[in-house]
Every structure is written in structure tokens, then in C-alpha cells.
Amino acid sequence: MADIKPRIKVPKTAKKGEVVEIKTLVSHVMESGQRKDAEGKTIPRKIINRFTCEFNGKPVCEMTLHPAISANPFISFFAKVEESGTFTFTWYDDDGSVYKAESKIDVTA
Amino acid sequence: MSTGTAATRRRMIEQVGAGVLAAGGLLLLAPRARADLVKAQKLMKELIGDRTPQEGKVRLEMPQIAENGQSVPLTAAVDSPMTPDNYCRVVHILADGNPEAGVCSFEFTPMSGRAEFSTRMRLAQTQNVWAVAEMSDGSVWMTKTEVKVTIGGCGG
Numbered sequence: 001m002a003d004i005k006p007r008i009k010v011p012k013t014a015k016k017g018e019v020v021e022i023k024t025l026v027s028h029v030m031e032s033g034q035r036k037d038a039e040g041k042t043i044p045r046k047i048i049n050r051f052t053c054e055f056n057g058k059p060v061c062e063m064t065l066h067p068a069i070s071a072n073p074f075i076s077f078f079a080k081v082e083e084s085g086t087f088t089f090t091w092y093d094d095d096g097s098v099y100k101a102e103s104k105i106d107v108t109a
Numbered sequence: 110m111s112t113g114t115a116a117t118r119r120r121m122i123e124q125v126g127a128g129v130l131a132a133g134g135l136l137l138l139a140p141r142a143r144a145d146l147v148k149a150q151k152l153m154k155e156l157i158g159d160r161t162p163q164e165g166k167v168r169l170e171m172p173q174i175a176e177n178g179q180s181v182p183l184t185a186a187v188d189s190p191m192t193p194d195n196y197c198r199v200v201h202i203l204a205d206g207n208p209e210a211g212v213c214s215f216e217f218t219p220m221s222g223r224a225e226f227s228t229r230m231r232l233a234q235t236q237n238v239w240a241v242a243e244m245s246d247g248s249v250w251m252t253k254t255e256v257k258v259t260i261g262g263c264g265g
Contacts, residue, residue, distance in 0.1 A: 019222035032231070034208050060220045063228075066211040068204055070180040070229040070262075077215070080191075080222030 004028060006101040008089060013106045014081050022053070023076040026091050026099060032067035048073055050092040056085035081107050149205035149239065156201050156214075157241060162251035167200065167242040169254045178232040178262030187224035187242045187250070191217070197224035198243045206236025231262035 009023040026048065033045025047067055053060040060079045079087070084107045091099040170184040189197040196219050202212035215226045224242075232238075235258045241251040 032208075055220065058220065059218055061218060061226075062216045063226070064214040064216075066209060066213060068207050068209060068212040068231050070231055073228065075226065075228050077226040078221055078223040080220055 004091075004097075004099045006089060006091065006099055008087075008101050008103050010087055010103040010105055012104075013108065016082055016107050016109050017080065018107075019078050019080050020105070021076060021078055022087065022103075023074070024051075024053075024089055024101075025072060025074045027072050028091075028093075030065075030067065030069060030071045030073060034067065046094050048091045048093055051075055052090045052092075053077070053079070054088045054090075055079060055081070056083070057088075060087070081105060083107055145207065145210070145236070146205045149203045149210040152203060152210040153201075153239070153241060157243065157249050160247070160249045162241055162249040164250070164252070166244075166250040167240050167252050169202075169238060169240040169252050171238060171254050171256050173255075174257045174259070175232060176259045178234070178258040178260055180229045180262070181232050181256060181258075182227065182229050183238065184225065184227040185215070185240045185242075187244075189224045189244065191219055191222055191224055193219045194245070196221075196245050198245050200224070200226070201239075201241045201243075202230070203239040203241065204230070204232065204236055205239065207231070207233045212238070232256055232258045233261045234258055 004027060006026045011020050014020050028048050031043055031046040035043045037043055045067060047065060049065055051063045061077055063075060087103045089101045166188045168186045171181060175181040185200045187197040187200060197217050199214055199216045201214045203210050204212050212230050217224050237253045237255050239251060239253050243249050
């Protein structure tokens with residue numbers, strides 16, 4: 001979908017063994033399924049229900065999201081890097097869509 | 110003399126009035142609050158089973174007062190060395206005054222390096238937010254924090 005733009009903040013470089021902070025934000029309505037439209041009909045739920053982060057193919061962390069997470073979900077967390085590589089971020093939508101983003105980091109001894 | 114009794118009578122009327130208002134307020138609030146609390150307790154049982162959470166190790170940072178319940182920042186952090194044999198496996202966030210008790214579950218690995226994450230959540234009304242941490246050794250820790258909400262955040 002065109003309106004989904006993940007934004008990622010990962011340091012470009014780090015020292016081996018350093019714990020770096022990662023910030024992510026994706027534009028999404030996160031429709032809770034609790035709201036009603038003007039005619040009183042419930043607006044169906046449509047949220048991002050799962051988020052994962054991998055580094056060089058290995059899982060770093062994973063989040064299960066419920067409708068109580070705000071629109072345009074912001075998630076920040078940490079990762080310990082031992083080698084240069086690529087972070088892969090994936091968001092899973094209720095409607096089956098999958099949004100992906102990547103970010104490289106250079107790790108020096 | 111007569112002024113004294115008038116003042117007493119006024120005070121009595123005020124007190125009774127306040128009492129009636131307070132009781133009415135409680136009647137209006139109580140059933141919903143209780144139902145949501147039961148939901149949160151039930152969800153916690155589903156998440157951690159029969160284990161009893163201990164106090165400590167997990168911290169939940171949220172504002173005391175949220176003007177807008179649509180987007181309230183939260184940070185959960187757990188005291189853990191995050192080594193392969195001793196790390197925090199997951200932190201569950203629950204809310205005992207929202208239409209649904211679940212907020213999110215954040216699973217860490219030793220690669221996380223630090224057991225801490227931040228996000229933003231919706232709060233329908235003033236309530237307690239719970240953070241429940243499960244460690245790799247199976248122990249469970251929890252904390253609660255109250256957030257007062259001026260404008261609720263569930264649409265409706």
C-alpha cells in the first residue's frame with residue numbers, strides 16, 4: 001500500500017558489542033474496531049498486529065500489538081551488535097499485507 | 110443563635126447532597142471498572158498461567174496525567190543482564206480500564222542487549238497500566254502505574 005511509509009532510525013556505525021537504540025515508526029490508522037461511523041455501524045478492525053526485527057537473519061525481538069496501540073505505531077528498542085550487517089524490520093497488517101524495511105550498520109572493533 | 114442553626118442546616122444539606130452525588134458517581138463508574146479489571150486479570154492468567162508475579166525488576170515509565178488518551182508514551186524496562194542463560198523473555202503490557210485488556214507483548218532475545226522498549230498507547234479513561242515481565246528462568250515480575258486521562262482515546 002502506498003500510504004505505508006516505515007521510518008527507521010539506526011546508527012550508521014557502532015563498536016563491536018555495543019548496544020544501539022533503534023527507533024521505528026510506520027504510518028497506519030490502527031483502526032481499533034471499537035469506533036462507530038456516522039450511521040452507527042462499527043468500523044472494522046484494521047491494525048498492525050505483529051512487528052519483528054532481525055539482524056543478519058537472526059531474530060532480535062518481536063512485538064504483538066493489540067488495538068490499544070496508538071495510530072502510526074512508534075516502537076523503539078535496543079540491539080547488541082557484534083558484526084556489521086543489516087537489520088530487517090517487518091510489520092504484519094490484519095489484512096495480510098506485510099511491510100518491510102532494512103537498515104545497514106557498520107561495526108568496527 | 111438563629112444564624113448558627115441555619116448554617117448547620119446548610120452544611121447538612123450540602124453534605125447529604127455531596128453524598129448522593131458521590132454515591133451516584135460510584136454506581137455509574139463501578140460496574141464498568143470492575144468488568145475491565147476482571148478482563149485484565151483473566152488475560153494475565155492466560156499469559157502467565159498459575160505463576161504468581163513478584164514485585165520488582167520491571168519498571169514502567171508513563172506520564173501521571175495524560176491530556177489526550179489517543180497517544181500516551183510508555184517505556185518498559187527490566188533489570189536483566191540479557192545473557193544467553195539469563196535474560197528477560199517477554200514483557201506484557203495490560204490496561205485494566207480499556208475495552209480490551211491487552212496492549213502489547215514485547216519479546217526479547219539475548220541479542221536485544223537491553224530489556225527495554227518504548228511505544229505509544231491508547232487509554233480510554235483513567236486507569237492502571239500493568240507491565241508483566243517473564244524471565245528466562247520462568248520467574249514473573251510485575252508493576253502497575255496509574256495514568257489519569259483527561260480525554261479518552263477509543264473514539265466512540
